[in-house]
Amino acid sequence: MPTVGYANEQRHFGINIHTIMLSQVIDPLQLRSPTEDRALPVFRLGNNSIAVDRLLRELDEYQILPQLLQEIEIDRLVAQTALELAIDLNYSKSEFDRLSAQIDRTPLLCGMNSSQLKAIVDRELKLQKFKQANWGDLVEAAFHSQERQLDLVVISILTVSDSLMARELFFRIHSREQSFAEIALDYSEDRYANNGGILGPISMKTLAPEIGQVVINLQPGDLSCPFSIGEAHLILRLDELHPAQLDERTHQLLLDELFANWAKLQFSSQLN
Incomplete structure (x- = not known):
């Protein structure tokens, strides 16, 4: 697997x-x-x-x-x-x-x-x-510099170990021969299979980089072509996109990130 x-x-x-x-x-x-x-x-x-x-x-x-x-x-x-x-x-x-x-x-x-x-x-x-x-005064600029990465998404994800199987399943979903959820339940080898392949809502920022690079180029309803991460072959569909807002939660997320970057720099300077 x-x-x-x-x-x-x-x-x-x-x-x-x-x-x-x-x-x-x-x-x-x-x-x-x-x-x-x-x-x-x-x-x-x-x-x-x-x-x-x-x-x-x-x-x-x-x-x-x-x-x-x-x-x-x-x-x-x-x-x-x-x-x-x-x-x-x-x-x-x-x-x-x-x-x-x-x-x-x-x-x-x-x-x-x-x-x-x-x-x-x-x-x-x-x-x-x-x-x-x-x-605190830098949060708004940080938000605008990575706004797309802070969007919340719901995606459907399908993972198999065989590239030919991935292509076959892609065409079944694309032609609407079977639904994404049905195929995920029957064939997917990842932990989201029992949920019909659904992952989210989740921040784009917290997705694995390889998956985020695919999702960021999709519009709601779009199905990705099969792609590989190591030996795994994946198909994604963007189900929902919720644009980021600079609310209290996002403000805190960015504040924590700016602080963590500062702390990391302090630790690095102590080692040099």
């Missing part, structure tokens, strides 16, 4: 998912070792406890430790830059309450205590203040 990456992962609430999970590990306990008369550091994770040595091993095993170190460095850079540029990172009680309520409804964070929730909300609000102060 051909393996194709169709879309990129996204962040949740603009907060890195690893940061949310790690932010729960903040309640240090002191437990006695059964063999040593000294305290061993243990951390509470939700309703469970975990020894520090095991925690570090598992952070490394799940490849979360590099992300944690990066987030710590981001906090340092933000604090340092805010001080240098005299950026006010203070927030109002209403802002705190609004984001607290939003995050508290996230199933992943079920069981957090008030201090853990406060730490997450405090960090996120300060990050948002920092982003807005530095790049």
